[in-house]
Amino acid sequence: MSLVLTLASRNLFHDRLRFVATLVGIVFSVVLVMIQMGLFLGFGRMVTTMIDHASADLWVLPKGAKCFEDPSLLDTKLRDKVASVDGVASVVPLVIGFSDWRLESGEVTPVFIVGADLRDRTLQPWNVVEGDVRALSQTGTVIVERSYFDRLGISSIGATAEIRGRRVKVVALTDGIRSFTTTPYIFVDLKNARNYTGTFPERASSLIVRFKPDADRASVLQAVKAKVDDLEVLTPAEFRSRSRSFWLFGTGAGAALFAGAILGIIVGTVIVAQTLYSSTKDHLSEFATLRAMGSSNAYIYSVIIYQALLNAVIGFIIAAAIGFGVVEITAKSALPIVITPWLVAGLFALTVIMCVASAVGAIVRVVRIDPATVFMR
Amino acid sequence: MNDSIVEAKGIKKTLGRGAGQVQALRGVDLSLKRGELTLLMGPSGSGKTTLLLILGCMLAPSAGTATIAGTSTSAADKEGLAKIRRDHIGFVFQTYHLFPTLTAAQNVQLALDIRGERGRRAAKKAREALTMVGLEQKANTLPGELSGGEQQRVAIARAFVANPSVILADEPTAALDSDNGRTIMGILADAAHERDRAVLVVTHDPRILPFADRIIEIEDGRLVGERRGGAEHARMPKAAAFP
Numbered sequence: 001m002s003l004v005l006t007l008a009s010r011n012l013f014h015d016r017l018r019f020v021a022t023l024v025g026i027v028f029s030v031v032l033v034m035i036q037m038g039l040f041l042g043f044g045r046m047v048t049t050m051i052d053h054a055s056a057d058l059w060v061l062p063k064g065a066k067c068f069e070d071p072s073l074l075d076t077k078l079r080d081k082v083a084s085v086d087g088v089a090s091v092v093p094l095v096i097g098f099s100d101w102r103l104e105s106g107e108v109t110p111v112f113i114v115g116a117d118l119r120d121r122t123l124q125p126w127n128v129v130e131g132d133v134r135a136l137s138q139t140g141t142v143i144v145e146r147s148y149f150d151r152l153g154i155s156s157i158g159a160t161a162e163i164r165g166r167r168v169k170v171v172a173l174t175d176g177i178r179s180f181t182t183t184p185y186i187f188v189d190l191k192n193a194r195n196y197t198g199t200f201p202e203r204a205s206s207l208i209v210r211f212k213p214d215a216d217r218a219s220v221l222q223a224v225k226a227k228v229d230d231l232e233v234l235t236p237a238e239f240r241s242r243s244r245s246f247w248l249f250g251t252g253a254g255a256a257l258f259a260g261a262i263l264g265i266i267v268g269t270v271i272v273a274q275t276l277y278s279s280t281k282d283h284l285s286e287f288a289t290l291r292a293m294g295s296s297n298a299y300i301y302s303v304i305i306y307q308a309l310l311n312a313v314i315g316f317i318i319a320a321a322i323g324f325g326v327v328e329i330t331a332k333s334a335l336p337i338v339i340t341p342w343l344v345a346g347l348f349a350l351t352v353i354m355c356v357a358s359a360v361g362a363i364v365r366v367v368r369i370d371p372a373t374v375f376m377r
Numbered sequence: 378m379n380d381s382i383v384e385a386k387g388i389k390k391t392l393g394r395g396a397g398q399v400q401a402l403r404g405v406d407l408s409l410k411r412g413e414l415t416l417l418m419g420p421s422g423s424g425k426t427t428l429l430l431i432l433g434c435m436l437a438p439s440a441g442t443a444t445i446a447g448t449s450t451s452a453a454d455k456e457g458l459a460k461i462r463r464d465h466i467g468f469v470f471q472t473y474h475l476f477p478t479l480t481a482a483q484n485v486q487l488a489l490d491i492r493g494e495r496g497r498r499a500a501k502k503a504r505e506a507l508t509m510v511g512l513e514q515k516a517n518t519l520p521g522e523l524s525g526g527e528q529q530r531v532a533i534a535r536a537f538v539a540n541p542s543v544i545l546a547d548e549p550t551a552a553l554d555s556d557n558g559r560t561i562m563g564i565l566a567d568a569a570h571e572r573d574r575a576v577l578v579v580t581h582d583p584r585i586l587p588f589a590d591r592i593i594e595i596e597d598g599r600l601v602g603e604r605r606g607g608a609e610h611a612r613m614p615k616a617a618a619f620p
Contacts, residue, residue, distance in 0.1 A: 003483060003490040010478030289474040292435065293535075294463025295491035296456060371459075372435040374474050375426055375547055 004299065008306030011283055022275040026315025027322065029268020030351055034323040036261040037347070038337030040254060042330075045338060046180035047247040048240040050114065054123040057217065058224060059239045060091075060207035061232040066250065067243040069112070069181070071097060073203040078228050082207060085223045087215030092120040093204035095190055097197030098183065102162040103153030111152075111163070111186045112179060115193020122208040125187040131157050131172025136189045143172040147332075148184035163196045180247070182334055265354060272311060272358035280304060280362035284369060292371035300366050304359045312355035316348055382465075382542045382575045383409035383432055387441035390427050390598075401427040403598040404441070409543065409575040414566050414588060416606070417579045419595035425579045426547065428595065432577065433466060433545050434458040446542055463492055467536030469546035469565070473528045475520040481507060481531045482516040488535045506534035510564055526557025533564050537572075544568055546578045550585055562588040 012019055045052075050068045051059075060082060062072035076093050083091045094116050101111040116123040118136055125133060125143045135141050142163070149155055159170045163186070179185050186196075194201060211220055225233045234242065248254030280287070287300050323339060330337045390402040401424045409415055409432075419425050430436035431443055434450050435458070443450045446465045450458060462468075467488070475484045486503035489495070494502070507513050510530035520528050529549060536544055546565060550558035562578075566588045569576040578585065586592065589606030 002495055003479070003487055006483065007476065007479065007487075010476075014478050285474065286476050289470075289476070290487075290491065291459065292433075292462070292468055292474075293488055293491060294459050294461075294466070296459060296463075299491050370435075372430050374468075374470055375430060375435075 025271025027319045029264045030319035032264030033261045036257045040257045041338040056208040057211040058209035066246040087220035089212045090210045092122040092208045095193035096205045112183045115188045115190045117190045129175045135171035141171040142168045143187040146173040277361045288373045292374045308355040308359040312352045316351045381408040384444040388438045389440040391439045413590045414569040414576040415591045416589040423595045424598040467541040467544045471548040473532045485534045506538040510534045544576045
């Protein structure tokens, strides 16, 4: 094995205080980027949670609808036009919208109503931990997320409240269906949803289209688009992408997360560059000796690059451990941080690039070394 | 047959600019032969170190040519000069310049590592070089735990290990006491006589004159005298040279 790695590691570990300062910089930077990107991914998942759990082949939406929560409405008469397309198995209206939940105490809290025709099973509550979804077919019944008990002023299944002046009873509970807006989702039957959101009977928020099993998906998509050219016809992937793009970039939330991540990268690069430069400066006489002995510039660069890589690997391992701890802690929060294998791989690559880029200053300094300095007394 | 390994002809070197300009070397002709230990002596500011830097391919002459093992240094760029040093020259510095975080053996092995010689063979060569300077027991010791004389012996082992044809030593005994100085000069003289290297030692130290085969004197940038050494190393008791 080459002595380059030995020399690099000894240079690095020789000054423990500086090494710790370097690691703190890298760990701070990587954890910051990891959390920002994890929030970005978590946010991206949360904003599409309803789309992800809907059994849809196509979404028919009002023109210009930006996301699942968009309050625009369409005319349900179009339902028949879409249903007449060859290859379409069902077209199910969905009614969503904000409403008021009045507690027994008289307090009011905003809620987000999600109402679909339960018989079609296009968008039903999932992760039901108590009660029965079928009970929603009865008038005045709702399903709520149990982590919102405090917000809704209830403590168990069977509790009652009022939505838009209508008495409702909780018939089932879900676990983990949290809203990124922090407004609790309330699952209801389509008919009740119209009452709770004040939507006229001929109106709906969207139409969920399902294809027949043997349908040619591309041609059905084109046919549906042709039938309702004054509406938006999106595949689930397109709808997801549009929702994410609206919430993450249209609102500036994503830009803020990215800005935080970029700040982390800059801070990390500057800290590593400074400590690496200062370490190189301290070892200049050794690098000059190497040069005097006849070593190539590439050999000397490799010592500095190895130092940068060692910083990167050790710093990343510590940062990853902290990052996974944060993931555990936020798993049940309103906005969980999501760390995927790709994010981990990307962050490792970013850490390596950051540390190696930080070595440039040190390398530029070493390039200017005059080997003759070893003869200065 | 010309057995000169280093040839310098008409070397001139001007240092500084404007009013501060100094003619450090004013036309030096010098050759170093294999199997010979040459002392370069002169007062401070005489141009000893400047000449050593030019022969060591670390400084370009203002005029004249230097040839190391048949390779002219005139056309070489920085990397080319580094390659000449790597291939042909071993250095011994006054202040040793060992790597404090590496063991004695690793310090010696580093000279092989920069030449691409790695692995067990390189480690064995490094140990053999340390044995040659009598430090086989200190192979795993860090420089900070060695005496000045021991550190200089490690530095000499490092200079020899890659088998260069030329050894350039800058005041190798200046920081050492008599016993250690004698030991160091004995090793350098052995390198010249028994291993057929050309050894040039720049020094102020009159105690090492008896180790020299040839003594060259330099003054005001010119070689002003050359004589054979006072006693052949092989024929004199080493201890007698130092008081």
